[in-house]
Amino acid sequence: MTVSTDSAALHARPRDRRRWHLSEQTQTVLLLLPSILALTVFIYVFISFTFWVSLSNWRTLKPDLTLREPLFATYVEMFNMVRWQADLRNTFVFTVFFIAFAVTLGLTLAILLDRHLAGHNVFRNVFLFPYALSFVVTGVVWRWIFNPETGINLLFEVLGINYLLAQAGMEPLKPGWITDPTVVAQVNGILATVLPGADAWQVKWGIPLAMIPVAIAATWQLSGFVMALYIGGMATISDEVREAARIDGASEFQVYRKVIIPMLRPVTISVVVILLHVSLKIFDLVYTMAGVGPGFATDVPAIFVFEQMFKATRYNLGSAAAIIMLVLVALVIVPYLASTLREDT
Amino acid sequence: MFGKSLLFAMTVLLMAALVFTGCAAPVAAPSGGEAAAPAGGEAAAPAGGEKLEVFSWWTSGGEAAALQALFDAYAAQYPDVEIVNATVAGGGGSAARGVLQTRLAGGDVPDTWQVHPGFELIGQYVEPGFVAPVTDLYASEGWNEVVPQALRDMMTVDGEVYQVTVGVHRGNGFWYNKQLLADNGIEIGETLSVDEFIAIADQLQAAGVTPLCVGDSGIWATAQLFENTLLGTIGPEAYDGLWDGSTRFDDPGVKQAMETYGKMLEYQNEDHSALSWDQAVKKLMEGGCAFNSMGDWAYGEFVAAGLTDNEEFGWVSHPGTAGSFMIVADGFPIGNGSANPENAMNWLKVLGSKEAQEAFNPLKGSICARTDCDRAKFGVYHNWSMDSFANDALVPSVVHGSAAPADFQQGFNDAVTVFVVDKNVDAFANALVAAAQSSGFGQ
């Protein structure tokens, strides 16, 4: 865009030169200045302060900004904590399941709606509706649904699933959901070959089952959003492309698989990036739905920060965790922003 | 010619004003609350000795009634003073403490506020200088004779006392469903040792009865189960030693307590992590299990359900803790630099009096901090508790903030969270040792 140069050309009119006025570039910068200043302080200065606190000795109600010796001791302490390791494991597991579920479901729903059958607008609104809700509302309801005594387990009874299983001689289906401390697919044994003693680690590196209901609840909330993005993306794919594929003999299914979904790759990338940054930051949903979970099965870094800072008054530890959260998010977002920046210029 | 510049300047100013909205309207009372506040939360009292601002989190049922009883006792003696009831709702003071801390940090000191003795008082209020000593009051009112030494010690720093305690709850209670036990031919005596409990629990389990109800959603109930077991295993002297470093968390006695705790967890209900503490008590009342380890605020649940002391339910000290009384108490200090120090001093005088405590505690469900209260005003359970308070060893609770600083409390809870799942005693002990050292009191 060459707006500035056009404006400059228009500038060179005798009428303007006779008036004293700030150059438009200055005006622009001055008008932007309050926002820029506010955000510089409220984001970049604040982050720097948090980083300083994470290196400091502040661990009681009295602020103490003297630096801790050795400098990164708080970070070392944190990464040695069972709870923090569990948090990292949980975040990773949650992210994988959440993104897999949400992208699959969102894409599927978008494809179903793409058929433009009767009433598809109603369905679209139903699927997108949970996105308008607060994570707190979602957490409260899904906590109930995933209560092991009732909720979905009760549905299994009522629908006769357990009866059928009993007939087949199998155990009834009554998962513990968010109260289940089990970690399946543990790789500690495998890790022990590379890192001796991994067998005896307290943190079991695997898939904490309690995280899956949380991922389901998050999927329910956000798959509509993913669907909307895919619908938007599909709207940009012209009919000619689909026609060409059909003429080449592709069935509807193949049209989607071979043509449309690959063309949606940019949308998929956007979706994954956005979902990633949501899952790395997730707080309200987990906090209201499951808390930290038995044996920290559902604890996430955001809850860790909150409890260390405001319950344990360990401000340096909480800040260190917050900085690590920031680093993780930045690892995802900065390349994304940089690439869009390059596209624009 | 100036028109545009003026317009431009105004726009910049408007932008700046829009962005820094909050600065334009600083509010006088930072945490006073904005919209209609159903439970008070008033702004600080203006200068002048006509008011008394009392800050607490006693908003529900019996607590609110008990607080009112204190207000009535105060008003009877000082009718010209207006009492400002500044309460902040929220379980166990979790919300109130945050509001209070902010006010104190901002220099807006209430006249008096609710506080637990021990580390909560000393670490959060005495050390930063938010409260004034009341040692002279204890001397002039004769409280040194009626308030047990151990409790006074929890409120004393460098020889100065900083709080008046009005009510005391017992933390190491052990409640049981009499009918359920009778059905299985079990009777509980005056005390219960750990071995006796294990034998009974085994018997119950064999009969298909859940021995122990635990509701540990929020983890503190099971952390409390551990601290009571710890007390019961190593005894009060060693337990006290944990908090000054003379007992280490990996001493053999402590590890034995951890083994016992792990054993007790084998007897608990399967849905413990989905229940809150009061749901566990309800489960016991309904016959879902035989025993429940809880402080005597659980007594209120029994009473609310219409049950009678020693008929449907019974109690005993937590296994092994006979002879000890774990203190979970409430009291008030004098704010340093508050608006009405004289009124606050009078408030403490009223609080410490026999009459006020006799009015407050039956409603609250706790017992007097004094040992000379009229026994007739209290029921069977509370008389038993008062005997214990007068004669047994008094110890602080870590789960309720008295025994250790907040960061150790967090580390303690975190270690319990992990132990409940993996039952690894060595790792548990190491975690607690590390937390104690990190917090500054462990060796």
Next chain:
Amino acid sequence: MTAATLSQPKPRYRRQRRWGTYAVWLVMFLMAIVFLTPVYVMVANGLKDAQSVSLQRMWLPPAQLSTDNGFAGAWVRLSPNMMNSLLMVIPATILSSLIGAVNGYLFAKWKFRGSDIIFTLLLFGFFIPYQSVLLPLVRTLQILGVYGTIPGLILVHVIYGIPITTLIFRNYFAGVPTELMDAARVDGAGLITTFTRVMLPLSIPAFVVVGIFQFTNIWNDFLFGVTVVPNPAAQPVTIALNNLSGTFSVEWNVVMAGAVLAALPTAIIYILLGRFFIRGILAGSVKG
């Protein structure tokens, strides 16, 4: 369904298409039921009175409708907090939209050296985890004297809303043809006048989109609410709802009804203005 496909007369294909249509419809219908189940749970249990609400009967609709149901209790408990939320959301939405509009206009039409970089740095602020600024934020608000107040929350939401509102307006204004601006300039309009006379009237759709987006996000916020306002009496409804479900003896009908009440404003906006809601998502999230 284009004309080309309609003109294919093969019966087998038509039958397959009919089955396919039914199958798709059935799947959508089932999915819709699954999606609406939590809503049913909330509403049904909210309508029950205290005695009949229990975990065991959560799937059953209320046996009888009484006035002593969860909604009555929830309204009593939560209406002060709903008012807090309203007092916070409306000014914050209006202010952050206005600022975003000006910023977006400038970034889109008045680029200067480095404006893209500055814009990207601004945008990064939308993605950061707010935990990384909580501590200095609390301290700053205390110094400014607005900690624990609704104006303080408004300030927080306005400032942290600047990146996303700027992005949406920037994308919107980038689509406005420059000819309109040039015409205004020919008539002697400066930077600001062009904005007020030309751009602003054109940007009503963008305001609607940004307004809805911000209203929803700010209303649903939890982290800032719980950190900046510790006093339950002044807290927004999301935090009050969480407190309700975390109290010692939980009244589930009140909690479920409370969840419905807390969700109502955004749900209503969504139902009435869903079109713009979707546009907000598309405008803000898919760049370019």
